[in-house]
Amino acid sequence: MSQVVTRFAPSPTGYLHIGGARTALFNWLFARNQGGKFFLRIEDTDRKRYTPEAADAILDGMRWLGLDWDDEPVSQFSRVDRHAEVALEMLAKGAAYKCYSTKEEIDAFRNEARAAKRPPLFRSPWRDADPATAPDAPFVVRLKAPRQGKVTIEDQVQGSVTWKGETLDDMILLRSDGTPTYMLAVVVDDHDMGVTHVIRGDDHLTNAARQSLIYTAMGWDLPIYAHIPLIYGPDGAKLSKRHGALGVEAYRDMGYLPEAMRNYLARLGWSHGDDDFFTTEQAIDWFSLSNVGKSPARFDFKKLANLSGQHIRATENENLLREIEKYGASQHMTPLTDKQRAMFISGMDGIKERAKVIPELFEMAYYFLGERPFFPDEKAGHFLTTVSRGMLNGLTSRLRDASWNLEKLEEIVRTFAEAEDLKLGKVAQPLRVALTGRKISPSVFEMMVQLGKEESIARLEDASR
RNA sequence: GCGCCCUUCGUCUAUCGGUUAGGACGCUAGGUUUUCAUCCUGGAAAGAGGGGUUCGACUCCCCUAGGGCGUACCA
Numbered sequence: 259m260s261q262v263v264t265r266f267a268p269s270p271t272g273y274l275h276i277g278g279a280r281t282a283l284f285n286w287l288f289a290r291n292q293g294g295k296f297f298l299r300i301e302d303t304d305r306k307r308y309t310p311e312a313a314d315a316i317l318d319g320m321r322w323l324g325l326d327w328d329d330e331p332v333s334q335f336s337r338v339d340r341h342a343e344v345a346l347e348m349l350a351k352g353a354a355y356k357c358y359s360t361k362e363e364i365d366a367f368r369n370e371a372r373a374a375k376r377p378p379l380f381r382s383p384w385r386d387a388d389p390a391t392a393p394d395a396p397f398v399v400r401l402k403a404p405r406q407g408k409v410t411i412e413d414q415v416q417g418s419v420t421w422k423g424e425t426l427d428d429m430i431l432l433r434s435d436g437t438p439t440y441m442l443a444v445v446v447d448d449h450d451m452g453v454t455h456v457i458r459g460d461d462h463l464t465n466a467a468r469q470s471l472i473y474t475a476m477g478w479d480l481p482i483y484a485h486i487p488l489i490y491g492p493d494g495a496k497l498s499k500r501h502g503a504l505g506v507e508a509y510r511d512m513g514y515l516p517e518a519m520r521n522y523l524a525r526l527g528w529s530h531g532d533d534d535f536f537t538t539e540q541a542i543d544w545f546s547l548s549n550v551g552k553s554p555a556r557f558d559f560k561k562l563a564n565l566s567g568q569h570i571r572a573t574e575n576e577n578l579l580r581e582i583e584k585y586g587a588s589q590h591m592t593p594l595t596d597k598q599r600a601m602f603i604s605g606m607d608g609i610k611e612r613a614k615v616i617p618e619l620f621e622m623a624y625y626f627l628g629e630r631p632f633f634p635d636e637k638a639g640h641f642l643t644t645v646s647r648g649m650l651n652g653l654t655s656r657l658r659d660a661s662w663n664l665e666k667l668e669e670i671v672r673t674f675a676e677a678e679d680l681k682l683g684k685v686a687q688p689l690r691v692a693l694t695g696r697k698i699s700p701s702v703f704e705m706m707v708q709l710g711k712e713e714s715i716a717r718l719e720d721a722s723r
Numbered sequence: 724g725c726g727c728c729c730u731u732c733g734u735c736u737a738u739c740g741g742u743u744a745g746g747a748c749g750c751u752a753g754g755u756u757u758u759c760a761u762c763c764u765g766g767a768a769a770g771a772g773g774g775g776u777u778c779g780a781c782u783c784c785c786c787u788a789g790g791g792c793g794u795a796c797c798a
Binding site: 267269271301303304307361364371372375376377378379398416419420421422425426427429430432433434435437439440441443444459460461462463464465467485487488490492494496522525526527529531532533534535551552553554555556557558560561562563564565567571610611612613622671675681682683684685686687689690696697698699700701702703 | 761
């Protein structure tokens with residue numbers, strides 16, 4: 259087969275939601291795995307709902323997630339003439355017909371069918387009518403779907419799925435105002451864009467059967483389908499804003515690493531043996547449609563957080579700093595100074611293993627981002643008693659002419675504690691509070707080395723005053 | 724109503740007829756440790772129910788139950 263082409267076709271609703279992001283990711287992973295192309299198409303045919311800002315929000319989400327696309331995004335709306343052209347061609351071939359039934363007539367038909375417990379699929383009287391009897395009235399163009407036989411989709415995820423012809427309706431291709439419906443537009447665009455693999459949510463599975471009729475009518479090759487299960491909320495119900503159905507920018511704001519997001523989303527419904535933690539490169543290398551599961555998965559924030567923490571720890575300090583700065587920019591924080599940047603690099607090892615998301619990195623970085631004096635917060639205050647102040651005073655004097663490295667500092671503090679007949683913790687905790695104003699921080703010795711002698715001693719003097 | 728899909732620990736999953744049903748998150752008991760975290764060791768925890776097929780079913784088939792999606796001049 260020729261080169262693989264996949265696409266992601268979101269409708270611009272204002273943001274890229276998490277389910278869409280996963281669909282995009284699967285398309286992207288598959289294309290990259292196959293050395294193929296990954297296109298973007300904005301389904302903007304519903305002009306009442308469309309705004310350029312909404313489309314931009316989707317692209318921003320894609321960029322943040324690191325899912326790069328090939329060529330320019332295609333606007334579906336810009337192709338309406340082509341869609342109509344295909345509808346007319348189908349009309350000419352006899353694969354479609356003009357239907358003059360009014361909305362009222364259709365509603366009546368459906369109500370009656372429902373009352374009689376018959377399928378509510380509309381059966382247009384114009385399907386086999388003599389064209390000569392056609393009124394001079396608005397019409398829609400309907401597909402002439404086969405009433406017998408079967409339609410089978412060989413789906414890469416769902417397997418072989420078959421429908422009876424009579425369960426497929428004569429769907430509308432062109433509305434009475436001449437605009438194309440989604441069903442038509444998708445097929446025409448996918449065909450024209452050379453899409454070889456349609457990977458999308460399994461809410462489209464039935465649509466695949468209906469859409470295949472258009473391909474057949476036009477004599478076009480069917481793409482390979484892969485309908486992936488949707489994501490549910492933690493309670494098993496449909497994903498809503500209450501759970502995780504937020505836009506991806508919400509996850510950016512919460513400070514998850516894009517790398518962790520890709521990892522988590524890929525693992526939701528797809529597996530590679532027992533591998534849970536992996537890089538994007540590995541995911542690309544390993545990805546295959548045959549390892550996508552058929553059952554829906556629930557969104558689990560705990561696991562996401564765990565993976566995010568693992569990725570933070572695994573990220574090189576320089577790269578992590580870049581992510582931190584990107585995050586800061588996205589949150590409109592004031593940019594880091596050169597000094598702060600240097601402090602981040604020297605202190606990164608101490609803070610990265612204590613954080614699961616970027617805001618926690620900033621939180622832990624408090625002791626080197628801020629300026630003296632560091633007054634203890636409410637939780638730390640009780641460590642600085644008169645007694646411990648005095649003790650710190652004694653320690654400080656021993657520190658003044660110490661050579662400033664990890665081993666030496668540790669030795670001094672330990673010896674001091676022994677001499678005072680104190681457990682190390684009794685010395686280290688007040689020391690930590692003096693240095694940071696807080697109860698929790700990286701190792702006191704590492705912090706002292708990082709801060710330097712002058713700064714460390716100044717903070718100790720602040721505390722013992 | 725009709726059509727289609729789904730169902731392994733609480734959650735994500737492995738297993739592609741033969742396993743003490745494995746891993747991960749979470750939970751839990753310990754250990755390491757100056758705090759927190761990291762890290763290490765251990766534990767509890769699963770095949771929806773019922774029929775078949777088979778020497779042997781989580782795995783194949785059927786039924787039931789539960790859940791989801793679709794059934795628009797929305798996408």
